[in-house]
Every structure is written in structure tokens, then in C-alpha cells.
Amino acid sequence: MIKVSVMYPNTPGARFDHDYYRDQHLPLIKKRMGAALKYYTVEKGLTGRAADDPPAFVAMCHLLCDSVEAYQSSFGPHAEEISLDVRNFTDLASVKQISEVVVENSAAVGASHA
């Protein structure tokens, strides 16, 4: 299983609409990717290492798919539409990476070890 992480660097003065991100943008991705998207997670940055440090990222989402190929074949055809929606919630450029899921959920029965 792989995880696509999209992370928005916390930049003073930048715009980020967390409600739109949760209620419109991620559901759009889910609708377009269909069954290839196993599930996603969404986070809103609170603090950095110390309680009074700003978080490195103001928001993140993680998309879980069976393989890089499953992600590319389902997201790729809709990449332009999804990318155009980004301006509706932020003016930030994201950091994006694909990771191998080493442990999906340590509490799950048969927690995955790749």
C-alpha cells in the first residue's frame, strides 16, 4: 500500500480555507479517484515541536492506494481539474510525496508490515 501526502507549508499571511478543503476538495478527489482511493485523512496544523512554535504545515492530506500505479491511473486523468480547484482554498504551493506504507495502523489486526 502507498500513501500520497500533500502538505501545505505554513506561511504567514497565506490563505487556507480548511472548511472548503474538508467539505469540497477532498470529496472531489474521492469522487474522481473512485475505488482506487482506499481512504484519505485530513489534518489541520496546530503547533510545532513546542506548544508556542507554529506548525511546519498548515494542512495535510494523505491518500491511501494499493499501489503507485493505482494512484496514477485514477488521479492522473483528473489531475488538471483537481489542481484547478486548489485556488478555491489556498494560494500556497504544496509539498507532495509518495511513501510506502510500512505500518498502516498499529492497532489493526494484522497491522501491515511491508
Added chain:
Amino acid sequence: MIKVSVMYPNTPGARFDHDYYRDQHLPLIKKRMGAALKYYTVEKGLTGRAADDPPAFVAMCHLLCDSVEAYQSSFGPHAEEISLDVRNFTDLASVKQISEVVVENSAAVGASHA
């Protein structure tokens, strides 16, 4: 629910032992935090935005807890021991942040919306 993300920037020439991280370090954290740690996830960076871009982070883990207070009261007393174990798998300094979990798992029944 909150998520503590620990991310190791991908730095050429740096050392990172993914096996130790999965088999020793995260289990140590789990043992010390006890029930306050709902579960954790572990990832190994594969690529960046494009298939031939390096990932921003060579490895990440995410610790899920009910609250910032639950995290601090369970991790805090063991922070020094856990921190001393880091040298056993890497010479990298991590980026750490605490986030509010907006959507924990979009596929779960009653997916959490904070």
C-alpha cells in the same frame, strides 16, 4: 483527536535505518505511551511530486491520541529515553508537529469531522 507527525527530511548522505525504526523505535514509543497512544502509522518516502523527484521526507510516523494533553502526559515522562534512541537509526533532525485530525479515515463508518 490529534496527530503528532514526526518527519525526517530527506538529506543526501544521511543515515536512516528503516528496519530499526519500524521494529524497535516505534514499538518503544508504543510501550512507553501505553493506552494514550491510540495507534501509529509509519511510512518510508519513495518519490516526490514527479516519479524521479526525491521525497521531501525519507521517513515519517504519525501518533494518534485523543488530545494534546493525553499525548504530553504519556510521552513527556519518556521523552528523554525516546530521544536517546533516535541515534540508533538516524543522524537526521526531525520536523515535528501536532495537528488536529479533521478526517481520521474517510472510509470509516462515522468518519470524524472535528
